[in-house]
Amino acid sequence: MKFELAKGVRDFGPDEQIIRQELMQKLRAIFERYGFSPMETPIIERLDTLTAKFGAGEGTDVMKEIFRLTDQGERNLGLKFDQTVPLARYISLNPTIKLPFKRYIIDRSFRDGPIRLGRYREFYQCDIDTVGCGKMTAEAEIIELTIDAFKTLDFDITLEINNRKLLFGLMYLAGIAPEQTNKAAIAIDKLKKIGSGGVIKEMTDGGIAEEKAKQFVSYLANTGTTEDIFAKLTEIAQGDEACTNALDELKKVFAFISDEAKEKVKLDLTLARGLNYYTGTIFEAFLNYPKGTPEEKMICSSVAGGGRYDDMIGQYVGRGQYPAIGFSFGLAPILDAMKLSGFEVKKTTAQVLIIAIHEEENAKSFARILRFAGINTMTDLNGKSISKNLDYAEKYKIPYAIFIGEEEAKKNKGKLRDLTTGKEELLSTEEIIKKLTR
């Protein structure tokens, strides 16, 4: 009998997990620097929480992909499919929480969906959310944070931004009927891939009159600077309150961010995003790689994204206003990019292996002293030969070995070998600690 992994899930051995933890730690530090505090919600939620029509949304893929289970008491349960619905449920159980409530969560989500490259049934999301702020200052903060985060990770990004109220307002102005707006949103999202001809065809195939489709696409033609686009849209939106307000929101976002951020943020009127609960600003971040490089081909999906959802939490609470905005960093695509850019993959967190040669006590005391000083220290548990120990250190890429034989023990020293260069030095524990804590 062979024991396999379940379909669509993964093990993360030390080589993967070390780099994942480093990334999570970096994200945590940045989230906290912007005033977001950690929280955690359970994996298991009641099914009615997950399937609420303002949660997964009726008839959506997400709804179909919920892992369902029951407990001993035959209660209907499910595994959380995102981090936002459980946040809404948390607020509904803690409705007097002081707002704005700014939290982050780094946790798994589960979706029983089709598996393809980079899509798993169990995956991590690193989310920040600001609950209780309807002003565009919240958007500006998240943009600054995102740009700071990718700068820290040494990636150049473009953060695409749009506003769903504007998108749907422009559909209205183009004469597209409300029941056809979702179709139009799905089509327009593909503009970069299939061109305006393709988009118009998809819309007319879906029953939208050709002149309306053409009109709509003409509104979104994305040429010139942000100011040019704003000027053009201001004209189009003239007299329409919804469009004008949405446009004002976008203008405020740009007004609130730093000049450095403005260089990275790109207004993209075709951006739509899948989740139904978004109500205003939406974002998506992409890594900038030179055209035609292998990196460009591999990391083509977005590495982060999110948006404003002003209605959902209030619907879970049942009363009151809880304007909110969330943003999610994708652990897997960022890790892929880190590996592609040559980020060092470690096989162990151990810094040194102590190898005792016909000697025990000094090796033990060395280990104790190094560990006390915060050095990640391995010892030879199985009492193997020197060559087997070196083979072990090689396999796990442990950077240093310390040999302690009778000679070394007498001098109360150890022979430190740099396993990359082969260089050896006879050193005291203090000297070794100094060297290894650099």
Next chain:
Amino acid sequence: MKFELAKGVRDFGPDEQIIRQELMQKLRAIFERYGFSPMETPIIERLDTLTAKFGAGEGTDVMKEIFRLTDQGERNLGLKFDQTVPLARYISLNPTIKLPFKRYIIDRSFRDGPIRLGRYREFYQCDIDTVGCGKMTAEAEIIELTIDAFKTLDFDITLEINNRKLLFGLMYLAGIAPEQTNKAAIAIDKLKKIGSGGVIKEMTDGGIAEEKAKQFVSYLANTGTTEDIFAKLTEIAQGDEACTNALDELKKVFAFISDEAKEKVKLDLTLARGLNYYTGTIFEAFLNYPKGTPEEKMICSSVAGGGRYDDMIGQYVGRGQYPAIGFSFGLAPILDAMKLSGFEVKKTTAQVLIIAIHEEENAKSFARILRFAGINTMTDLNGKSISKNLDYAEKYKIPYAIFIGEEEAKKNKGKLRDLTTGKEELLSTEEIIKKLTR
């Protein structure tokens, strides 16, 4: 409609999660200092992995408590109930892994069992495992690590130790039949609670002859020093190979640990531990509180435990020897103890709230500079009044506020208020950074 938590699971708001993350970070650092590297296995496993008779074990509580589910393809799956069975499955998929393999994992386990104080259906385990070392050096290392960990956390512990081969060997010597040994082990585990009379009664009620029960209990009478007990047992075990070997293992463990560790480790022959897969040394750690204190009453369960399981991994792999030992720190009881001992509970990770008074630009630039220097900085997103901002800072116990009005802006300074003492100082960003990074 009200949205509830599922039964037996919990939310961790920032106040809980901040302290949990601090504890996890401390444990991680200690695990790595002893040469354990991080890894992660999925929550979802195939049901056949979890229910293997050398995994959960037939007819056990754990087996009954597995959360079961299926995927789209009607595959039978379950949520992991511990971190050890998935490790065995991982090794079986990576059988050429270089041994000893030392890993740690901090992750959730799930059990659909009865709920009582401190028992949840979704709970965290912090596990270390050494795979591929049958020598008692592995035990010694784990003991040193455990004592180091609790010292770092400022707790005084007793680490109880026993050996299951010895326990079952003594049952054999007392004449207890193999089919009655599990009953005897469950009874003897209660010796401290119900006394030797109670244990003998439970054993005889279970069909064990009274003189055998008495004989067995007399073997375990735990008086005198460790040396006294070893001397007594050496005599009892004389001529019985299994008992003598088991006793030798225990003696070696004591020989391999430091004098400091010896003071904390207590041989307790009645320790049995529930899981069937243990084969040799078993441990359980308890916090030492003065008798009769509230702490003693509240934290009476063990805070960590584990043992040697030399057979299980080999059974999953299907061939070869994979002696292994694991040890698990219970996040929840340790956190309870930290809170009882007055560990500071924070409501936010933010260190400072910037409050702009009829001013915008300098406040923004202050936030940017402080964040760049690594200070966790909140700004007033909603543009509220000073008193509302101070109320907010009070609710979340943010330690400092910085006021920036026109006067301060002119001087390029901010008024830093210590919200605990009320003391105010007019300071530059450099001075504030110096003060807050202390």
